[in-house]
Amino acid sequence: MKPALAFLLMLGGAANAADPAGVAPVSGYEFMEPATRQLQDDDFLNPAFFLLEQGRALWDQPWPDGQGGARSCRSCHGDPETGMTGVAARYPAFDAESGRMINLELKLSREVADRLGAPAPAYESDALLALTALVALQSRSLPMAIDVDARVQDWVDRGRKMFETRRGQLNLSCKSCHEDNWGQKLRGDTISQGHINAFPIFRLTWDEVGSRHRMFSWCMDSIRSEPYPFGSDEYLALETYLAVRGQGLLIEAPGVRR
Ligand code: HEC
Ligand code: HEC
CATH class of the missing domain: 1.10.760.10 (Cytochrome c-like domain)
Structure with missing residues (x-):
């Protein structure tokens, strides 16, 4: 066979009686x-946490601001623990600038490029996953x-x-x-x-x-x-x-x- x-046959078996459309999501x-x-x-066993170290380093990383100074995510947003609380829970969101939806990854990539003037991290790069994990962590346990x-x-x-x-x-x-x-x-x-x-x-x-x-x-x-x-x-x-x-x-x- x-x-x-x-x-397919396997999936053709007993279909689920409870359709989640009607029940609370699990x-x-x-x-x-x-x-x-x-x-x-x-958190000490969670293997995703090693990326958070990288996320924190990127958050603090200063980039030249073009006026002899430097800026980082931190200089505008403070600690991720306070500045990013509940943010991930609201994404994806409608983005008026592009007229389409934007998710957390695309938003973060744009923040890096537009606000720091640094190269935009590619989708699925360690840098973008690290920043996403760091920001998403600040919404943990929120709906x-x-x-x-x-x-x-x-x-x-x-x-x-x-x-x-x-x-x-x-x-x-x-x-x-x-x-x-x-x-x-x-x-x-x-x-x-x-x-x-x-x-x-x-x-x-x-x-x-x-x-x-x-x-x-x-x-x-x-x-x-x-x-x-x-x-x-x-x-x-x-x-x-x-x-x-x-x-x-x-x-x-x-x-x-x-
Ligand atoms: C042949 C069956 C099958 C189909 C069709 C399928 N998936 Fe999955 N999907 C899986 C399996 C197996 C997993 C891993 C176990 C799990 O979390 O459900 C998974 C995992 C997921 C997860 C992660 C869930 C979690 O809690 O981490 C998401 C999200 C998801 N699928 C979305 C989709 C989307 C969107 C589609 C349609 C484009 C799709 N899947 C089609 C089998 C399927
Ligand atoms: C020069 C100041 C500045 C810098 C630097 C900056 N941001 Fe922002 N950021 C803002 C402002 C202002 C907003 C609100 C307007 C908006 O959503 O675009 C914002 C919005 C955001 C949002 C969306 C918040 C929400 O509630 O939807 C995220 C996430 C974010 N920034 C992450 C970052 C990260 C990560 C960095 C570093 C890579 C960074 N920002 C650098 C000023 C800054």
Whole structure:
């Protein structure tokens, strides 16, 4: 039997009776083995925390301000613990400047470029993951709560459509796994509801930290569908929809997943 077919049959099994659309969302944490949860529970064991050191160094790093002085994130925002409280919980947000959604990674990259005049860190670079983890940590235990106005709603609708559209050689949608089959086993993973409250995460199978968009690409790859670029409108729409779908879930960043 073709592996793809075996895979489909497996997912064709008992569909999930409880559709999360009607019930309170459940964090991916609840689907992890106890040993993986322990890594997230203890900041000293959490392997994502080494990146936070780098994040703090970048936060304090002075850049010439063009007038003989220097400036850093700290010079405008103070301590991340006070200046960035609750910020990550509000992203993605509508960005009037570009007329599109902006997520935390893109916002941070722009802060580096525009306010410090330093080279913008690339998506998924250690520098950007480190800054994202540092800022997201300041929203830990706060509920995800993005602001949805009519402009944002367009992106939510578009994201929902993407979430529900079957794609790839396996002809599965995000919904096929994360809404219709959560709780089922898939190649050593227990399929969760596919929430984004723990990102950036240290993924043990990656052996490194990754962003929400990297996770989307991993899932697209797993159904043999061509991934979109990190930071693309497609992923921003998905991210916006998932933020609304998981509204109220407590932020766990930086999380640990299998
Ligand atoms: C074939 C099943 C499958 C499909 C289809 C799928 N995923 Fe996943 N996804 C997984 C598995 C397995 C994991 C890892 C275990 C887990 O957390 O669910 C995962 C993890 C995730 C996570 C991380 C959850 C967490 O708590 O860390 C997100 C977010 C996610 N997927 C989003 C998506 C999106 C968006 C799509 C559609 C583009 C999608 N997935 C399609 C199987 C799938
Ligand atoms: C010259 C002052 C200045 C510097 C330097 C600066 N910022 Fe900002 N930053 C601002 C101002 C003003 C805002 C509010 C307006 C906006 O959102 O663009 C802001 C907004 C932000 C936001 C969004 C806050 C929100 O509530 O949405 C983040 C995140 C952020 N900065 C991070 C950083 C980081 C990280 C650095 C260093 C790489 C940095 N900033 C450097 C002035 C600065």
